Amino acid sequence: VxxxxxxxxxxxxxxxxxxxxxxxxxxxxxxVLPQSVAFATIAGMPPEYGLYTAMVVPIIAALFGSSFHxxxxxxxxxxxxxxxxxSKHAVPGSEEFIAMVLTLTFLAGxxxxxxxxxxxxxxxxxxxxxxxxxxxxxxxxxxxSTQIPYILGIDVTRGGSFIETWVNLYSGVGELxxxxxxxxxxxxxxxxxIKLIKPQLPNLLIGMFVGGFLAFYLSSFTESIETIGVxxxxxxxxxxxxxxxxxxxxxxxxxxxxxxxxxxxxSSIGRSIATKTNQRINPSQEFIGQGASNIVGxxxxxxxxxxxxxxx
Numbered sequence: 262v263x264x265x266x267x268x269x270x271x272x273x274x275x276x277x278x279x280x281x282x283x284x285x286x287x288x289x290x291x292x293v294l295p296q297s298v299a300f301a302t303i304a305g306m307p308p309e310y311g312l313y314t315a316m317v318v319p320i321i322a323a324l325f326g327s328s329f330h331x332x333x334x335x336x337x338x339x340x341x342x343x344x345x346x347x348s349k350h351a352v353p354g355s356e357e358f359i360a361m362v363l364t365l366t367f368l369a370g371x372x373x374x375x376x377x378x379x380x381x382x383x384x385x386x387x388x389x390x391x392x393x394x395x396x397x398x399x400x401x402x403x404x405x406s407t408q409i410p411y412i413l414g415i416d417v418t419r420g421g422s423f424i425e426t427w428v429n430l431y432s433g434v435g436e437l438x439x440x441x442x443x444x445x446x447x448x449x450x451x452x453x454x455i456k457l458i459k460p461q462l463p464n465l466l467i468g469m470f471v472g473g474f475l476a477f478y479l480s481s482f483t484e485s486i487e488t489i490g491v492x493x494x495x496x497x498x499x500x501x502x503x504x505x506x507x508x509x510x511x512x513x514x515x516x517x518x519x520x521x522x523x524x525x526x527x528s529s530i531g532r533s534i535a536t537k538t539n540q541r542i543n544p545s546q547e548f549i550g551q552g553a554s555n556i557v558g559x560x561x562x563x564x565x566x567x568x569x570x571x572x573x
Contacts, residue, residue, distance in 0.1 A: 266546055267324045288463070289332055289572045295469040296572075300335035303404060304343045305353030306362060306564055311335050313497035314563040318554045322568075326550025327543040328531040332572045333554055339523055339565050341403050346515035361512060364502040366565040368509070368516030370555030373524055373548050382544025385528040412445030414438025414485065440483050448472030497561040519565050520552075527551050527568030 263269070293315045301311030315334045322333035343362060344353065351358035376382070406426045410417040415433040417426055452468030480486050528544050535542045555565055 263546065265324075266327060266550075270329050291463050291466055292572055293334060295465050297335050300337065300340040301564075303337070303407060304335070304340040304362070304564055305348055305358060306343075307354060307359070310359070310562055310564055313561060314558060314566050317497055317561045317563045318558045318566045321554035321557045322550045322566075324550070325546075325553045326527075326531075327546035328534065328568075329540055330534045330538060331527060331531045331547070331568045333527065333551065333568050334566050334572065335564070336526065336567050336569050337401075337404060338526060339519060339567050341407070342515075342519055342522060343565050344407075346512070346519065350511060360501075360503040361508060362564045363500055363559045363562075364504065364508050365512045365516050365519065366555050366563065367502045367559035368512055369520040369523065369565050370552045370557075370559065372517055372520035372552070373555060374552030376520070376524065377545045377548030377550075377552055380545045382528070382546070382548050385525060385544050412442060414441040438485050440479050440486055444472050444476045444479065444486065447475050497563065500560060500562045502559050523551055523555075523565065523567035524548055530568040 294312075297311030297315040298308040299311070301308050301314070304311075318333050318335075322331070326333075343365065347353075347358055347361045347365060351361055403423060406423055410426070410430060413430065413434075413436075415430055415436050415438075417429045417433065448468045448471060451471040452464045455462055455464035455467050476486050476488070524547075528542075528547055531542050531547055534540075551567065555563075558564070558566065
């Protein structure tokens, strides 16, 4: 474990690698724009917090992590677990909710940092790939259940269980909004179509543009299409997690689970990429990088994050 691991890859940089990294970074930035907004919504946070997380976390994780290629930031699995953990304590999107999410992020980072310093990284090797696959599949179902109400325009109480959500959807089918359904299906369909025809193109970004244009056009016929509003253009503001004893006690178990999930996710992706680049990954160093990024991020309006496969 090194204090400044970035000194290792800093010596390996050349003009050619900087050019390649610039293109890769630009591509990743384009991809993360729609993703971060969507992930923040899944986590119950205002959209700008997804952008803040995508800006702050990757820098810290890259400086103190082990992988040369792993890009950290908001992810699907972490976002839905964050929502599930905090929504039972506060109303999603409220000031109290945001403060508790930042506290959760800080605690998860502390756990991860301690695991890294204790050199627990080798324990990740004992986690079955089937476990990660099963969790990802389950997370996908939960994410779909939280987003379908928005596509259909049906008002469903947030924070309910998987079964409750689908029961409410069935009972509220009479409220179906055809305009929102058209926008949602067009966005999803165009993203999938581009992925099949031209996989090298940023299909998610194109899908977002298609859906955005269609929503703008249809808004002249109806007022039922709501937008997320103006997203702040300033740098991530300083923030202070809620360090009250009650918050720390109530969030400590959930933070532990998020810490483990984030480490498994980041380590699995890092090892997968390393097999193609012949880089030797130090799991404990990666733990430190993930922990440091979450700790620092919690003071810069960023919520819990991990390694992202789609942006790496």
